[in-house]
Amino acid sequence: MKLSGWGRFPVLEAAVFAPRNESALIERVRAGRLIARGNGRAYGDSAISRQNTVHMRHFDRMLAFDEATGQLVAEAGVLLDDVIRALLPRGWFPAVTPGTKFVTLGGMVAADVHGKNHHKAGSLRNFVDWFDLIDASGTVRHCSRTENTDLFDWTLGGMGLTGVILRVAMRLRPVETAWIRQTVMPAADIDAAIDLLEQSGDATYSVAWVDCLSKGAKMGRSLILLGEHALLEELTERQRESPLRIDRRRELEVPFLAPNGLLNGLTARVFNALYYWQGQRTAGTSLVDWNSYFYPLDVVLGWNRICGSRGLMQFQCVLPLDRSRIGLKALLEGISRTPAGPLLAVLKRFGAQSGGISFPMSGYTLALDLPVGERSLRLMRELDRITLAHDGRFYLAKDSRMTADTLRQSDARAQKFVQMRDKLAARSAFQSAQSERLAL
Amino acid sequence: MSNGPVLILGARSDIARALARKFAALGHPIQLAARCTDALAGDKADLELRHRVKVTLHAFDALATASHAAFTEGLPELPDIAVCAVGYMGEQANSERDVAAAIHVMRTNYEGPASILAQLANRFAERGSGTLVGISSVAGERGRAANYIYGSAKAGLTAYLSGLRNRLAKRNVHVVTVLPGFVATQATQGMRLPALLTARPEEVASAIAEAVARRRNVIYVRPTWRVLMSAIRNIPEGVFKRMNI
Numbered sequence: 001m002k003l004s005g006w007g008r009f010p011v012l013e014a015a016v017f018a019p020r021n022e023s024a025l026i027e028r029v030r031a032g033r034l035i036a037r038g039n040g041r042a043y044g045d046s047a048i049s050r051q052n053t054v055h056m057r058h059f060d061r062m063l064a065f066d067e068a069t070g071q072l073v074a075e076a077g078v079l080l081d082d083v084i085r086a087l088l089p090r091g092w093f094p095a096v097t098p099g100t101k102f103v104t105l106g107g108m109v110a111a112d113v114h115g116k117n118h119h120k121a122g123s124l125r126n127f128v129d130w131f132d133l134i135d136a137s138g139t140v141r142h143c144s145r146t147e148n149t150d151l152f153d154w155t156l157g158g159m160g161l162t163g164v165i166l167r168v169a170m171r172l173r174p175v176e177t178a179w180i181r182q183t184v185m186p187a188a189d190i191d192a193a194i195d196l197l198e199q200s201g202d203a204t205y206s207v208a209w210v211d212c213l214s215k216g217a218k219m220g221r222s223l224i225l226l227g228e229h230a231l232l233e234e235l236t237e238r239q240r241e242s243p244l245r246i247d248r249r250r251e252l253e254v255p256f257l258a259p260n261g262l263l264n265g266l267t268a269r270v271f272n273a274l275y276y277w278q279g280q281r282t283a284g285t286s287l288v289d290w291n292s293y294f295y296p297l298d299v300v301l302g303w304n305r306i307c308g309s310r311g312l313m314q315f316q317c318v319l320p321l322d323r324s325r326i327g328l329k330a331l332l333e334g335i336s337r338t339p340a341g342p343l344l345a346v347l348k349r350f351g352a353q354s355g356g357i358s359f360p361m362s363g364y365t366l367a368l369d370l371p372v373g374e375r376s377l378r379l380m381r382e383l384d385r386i387t388l389a390h391d392g393r394f395y396l397a398k399d400s401r402m403t404a405d406t407l408r409q410s411d412a413r414a415q416k417f418v419q420m421r422d423k424l425a426a427r428s429a430f431q432s433a434q435s436e437r438l439a440l
Numbered sequence: 441m442s443n444g445p446v447l448i449l450g451a452r453s454d455i456a457r458a459l460a461r462k463f464a465a466l467g468h469p470i471q472l473a474a475r476c477t478d479a480l481a482g483d484k485a486d487l488e489l490r491h492r493v494k495v496t497l498h499a500f501d502a503l504a505t506a507s508h509a510a511f512t513e514g515l516p517e518l519p520d521i522a523v524c525a526v527g528y529m530g531e532q533a534n535s536e537r538d539v540a541a542a543i544h545v546m547r548t549n550y551e552g553p554a555s556i557l558a559q560l561a562n563r564f565a566e567r568g569s570g571t572l573v574g575i576s577s578v579a580g581e582r583g584r585a586a587n588y589i590y591g592s593a594k595a596g597l598t599a600y601l602s603g604l605r606n607r608l609a610k611r612n613v614h615v616v617t618v619l620p621g622f623v624a625t626q627a628t629q630g631m632r633l634p635a636l637l638t639a640r641p642e643e644v645a646s647a648i649a650e651a652v653a654r655r656r657n658v659i660y661v662r663p664t665w666r667v668l669m670s671a672i673r674n675i676p677e678g679v680f681k682r683m684n685i
Contacts, residue, residue: 061486086490
C-alpha cells in the first residue's frame with residue numbers, strides 16, 4: 001500500500017504487516033529488512049520499509065502502573081494520548097513529551113524524543129527504566145542501564161534500526177493539577193530571545209516562537225513561552241473543584257486537503273505578524289490547560305493536510321552552544337532571503353548530550369515547517385550548509401530528504417552507529433527508507 | 441441499565457477486544473471468556489489500568505457444549521449483558537472438499553453460540569433482566585456460492601436470535617442481533633474490501649454499546665448494508681443463481 005509519514009512526503013509503495021502477537025512479530029523480524037511503525041508521526045520516511053513495514057497497532061496494552069514510583073509498563077504501540085487519559089486524572093503526567101500526544105511509546109523511545117523541558121530534564125532516555133526489544137536474531141532482549149547496555153544506548157534515538165521495541169517501562173512525573181502557569185515574554189530580536197532563554201534556565205518548560213520572516217533589526221523577533229505545572233493553590237476556586245480534569249476542547253479535523261498554495265509567503269507573513277501582536281498583547285502570566293499548552297496543533301486533527309497534497313517538510317537542527325548565536329543569525333538570514341515563508345519556527349535551548357545517537361546536544365535547536373516543493377528543498381539545502389558550517393546536526397525523526405553525506409558531515413556518531421548495527425547484525429534485519437537513503 | 445458486568449464470549453477477536461474497551465470505558469466490570477485465557481492477561485491489565493474496572497478471565501470453549509452450564513454457573517456473577525463474539529469463517533473451498541471442516545464451521549458459528557446463549561437466556565429470563573447480544577453476519581441473509589457454509593450457520597444464528605428475542609420479550613430480556621458487514625479484522629486481513637462498506641472494530645463496538653443502551657433489535661454497523669442486503673434479498677432466485685457476487 002501507499003505509505004508516508006506525517007508530512008505526507010515522500011509517499012512510497014510499501015508492504016505493511018500488522019502482527020497480533022509476539023510470535024507473529026518475530027516471524028516478521030526473521031523475514032528481514034523490517035522497520036516497526038507506530039502512529040506514523042515521524043515526518044518523513046523513518047517508519048517505512050518498502051519490503052517489511054510492521055505496524056505495531058495491536059501491541060497497545062498498558063500492563064502496569066506503580067503509584068509509588070510513577071513507573072508505567074506498556075506495550076510499544078500504546079499512544080501517549082491514552083497514557084495521559086488514563087493517568088493524568090490520577091495526578092501523573094509524561095516526564096517528557098513531544099509536541100504531539102499522538103505518538104506511540106515505541107516511537108518516542110526510537111526517536112528519544114525531547115520536550116520543552118530538555119534544558120533541565122534531558123530527553124526521554126532519562127525516564128526510561130528498561131525496554132524489551134526483539135533483536136536481529138528474533139530474540140527478546142531486556143535492555144536497561146545494566147543489561148544489554150549497548151542495545152539500550154543505541155536503541156534510544158536509533159529510529160528502530162536496532163530492533164523492534166516491544167514493551168517499555170518509563171517514569172511519569174507527579175502533578176497537582178492539569179494546568180500550566182504560562183509566562184509570555186516578547187523579545188525584540190534574536191539576541192534578546194537567546195538572552196531571555198539563557199536567563200530562564202530555571203523554568204521547567206521553555207521555548208521560543210520565532211517570527212523568522214521579520215528582517216533587519218527585527219530579525220528573530222520572538223515570543224518566549226515559559227511554563228510551570230500549576231499548583232493547586234494557584235487555581236481558581238472553580239478549577240480547584242476538579243484540578244485534574246482532562247476535558248478537552250472539541251478537536252477539529254481538517255476534513256480535506258487544503259488547496260495548494262493556501263499557505264504561501266503572504267499568508268504566513270500575516271499569520272506570523274498576528275501571532276506576535278497577539279502575544280505582545282497578552283504578555284505576562286496566565287493559566288493554560290495542559291492540552292493547549294503542550295499540544296496546540298493536536299486540536300486540529302490532521303493539520304498536516306494544511307499544506308495541501310504536496311505535503312509538509314520539517315527542518316530541525318541543533319547548534320552547539322558556542323556557535324548558536326552566530327549560527328542562528330545565519331539560519332534566519334538564509335530563511336529571510338527566500339520568499340517561501342515557514343509556517344512555524346520554534347527555538348529551544350537544549351541541555352547536555354547523552355546516549356549513542358540521540359539528537360539533542362547542549363545548544364539551540366531550531367525547527368520550521370515548509371511546504372514540499374523545489375523552493376523549500378533549495379532553502380533546506382542552504383540551511384543544511386549553514387548548519388554544517390556551525391557544527392550543527394539534524395533530527396532524524398523530522399528528516400525526509402537529507403543526504404547520507406550531509407548526515408556524516410554533521411555527526412561523527414553516524415559511522416559509529418553503522419558499526420554498532422553491524423556488530424548487532426541489525427543492518428540487514430532492520431531497514432527503513434530513511435536508513436537506506438542515509439546509508440545507515 | 442446500571443453498570444453491571446459484561447460477559448464477552450470469544451474475547452480474543454478484534455471485535456471482542458474493542459467491545460471490552462468500550463464497555464470498560466462505560467464503567468462496566470468485564471468478564472472475558474476464551475479458550476486460552478493466558479493470552480488475555482495483558483488485556484486484563486490494560487482494561488483495569490485504563491478504566492479502573494474489575495476484569496475476570498474465564499476458560500470457555502464454544503464447541504464443548506456439555507461444559508456450558510458449568511461455565512455459566514462458574515461466573516463470579518451472572519452478567520447484565522452478554523455478547524457472543526464467537527465465530528469462524530473457515531475457507532469455503534476447504535469446507536466444500538472436507539465435510540469435517542464444514543461441520544467445524546457450522547458448529548462454531550451456530551451450535552456453540554446457540555448452546556451458550558441458551559444457558560444465559562434461561563438464567564436471564566429467571567432473573568427477569570439482561571441483554572444478550574449475538575454477532576451474526578450479513579452472510580446469513582442469503583446463501584452465496586462464495587461462503588454458504590459459513591453463511592448457512594450464521595443464517596441459523598440469526599433465526600435463533602430472532603426467536604430468542606420473541607420468546608424473551610415478555611420476560612424483560614432483550615436480544616440484539618448484530619450484522620456487522622465487512623470489518624477490518626484478523627479474519628479479513630489481506631482481503632480487498634470496499635472502504636465504504638468496511639467498519640473498524642471500534643465502530644462495531646460503539647454500535648453495539650448504543651444498540652444495547654437503546655434496546656435496538658437488529659443492527660447493521662454501516663447503514664449502507666441495510667440497503668444493500670435488502671436489494672440482495674430481493675433478487676429473484678432464477679437470476680441470483682447465475683450471479684457471481
